[in-house]
Amino acid sequence: MSSPSAGLPAAADGRVLALARETLAIEAQALQGLAERLDAPFVEAVRRMLATPGRVIVMGMGKSGHVGRKIAATLASTGTPAFFVHPAEASHGDLGMVTAGDLVLALSNSGESSELNVLLPVLKRQGVALVALTGRPGSSLARHADVVLDCSVPREACPLNLAPTASTTAQLAMGDALAVALLDARGFRPEDFARSHPGGALGRRLLTLVRDVMRAGADVPRVVPEAGFSALMREMSAKGLGAAAVVDAAGRPLGIFTDGDLRRRIEAGADLRGLDARALMTPGPRTISADALAADAAQAMERHAITSVLVTDGSGALVGIVHIGDLMRAKVI
Known part of the structure; x- marks a missing residue:
């Protein structure tokens, strides 16, 4: 038929x-x-x-x-x-x-x-x-x-x-x-809508905080400014995020060093073995509060073409790091 x-x-x-x-x-x-x-x-x-x-x-x-x-x-x-x-x-x-x-x-x-x-x-x-x-x-x-x-x-x-x-x-x-x-x-408000849609994409975007998805404690890659290139590389490799924060004695982030920074330095022909973290880092890293929406972290990554954002507390001390992979696993993006 x-x-x-x-x-x-x-x-x-x-x-x-x-x-x-x-x-x-x-x-x-x-x-x-x-x-x-x-x-x-x-x-x-x-x-x-x-x-x-x-x-x-x-x-x-x-x-x-x-x-x-x-x-x-x-x-x-x-x-x-x-x-x-x-x-x-x-x-x-x-x-x-x-x-x-x-x-x-x-x-x-x-x-x-x-x-x-x-x-x-x-x-x-x-x-x-x-x-x-x-x-x-x-x-x-x-x-x-x-x-x-x-x-x-x-x-x-x-x-x-x-x-x-x-x-x-x-x-x-x-x-x-x-x-x-x-x-x-x-x-x-949008937050009210999210509370009645916790399982949906909008709910996740409006209810998930940075603290819910960030890496904290020993999982945060960090070194002191005097750390040598080898120590910096070991820390990045151990934490597997492709980045490491450089922090001062009070734990406040001074800068960040990423896989991208490493690639660009090598392509420029620089000899990195004698440099410390302070010389290698990119100063003024992007930071966000643990109480901010995870969606805000995603927007910061997109706006600045980066894959990680450092998380700081009220005193400016480093308390965590959120990676684009963390946001994807949480289905925020």
């Missing part, structure tokens, strides 16, 4: 692209109309969600339910405690997840979803606030709601004007608009 695409004639390519462009145009027009209609009810919805002592419970059936799950996830990850409850399951016990201090965000394009609407009297008796996202402001859902957000669209992008397309895009965008307005009102 041939694949479904095998019967698509080459002449149909133009229609395929035309339909795709029309779909995007219809949905873009729907979103523009949504933006132009935003007014006081949207602000009221944000105020109520901010004031809710409990959680935002998102509900929706069918495609609206799929959109609702994403909205709940976006709210939860941006500082508004939220989760999704399936209306059909709510009628069979899951309504116990909803308490009097919660707010229900209900999605239904028609506003007449039977599984959702059967819950409305119960929610009202519980004193639960209800915000509706619907395409029909005169629907049953809208009549029961405390706040109605009009998500109506002129038409679906589906050529049959049947499959939820532009309408679900409008719901999704309205959910994003609520989440963004709420995170701004809460003063939500």
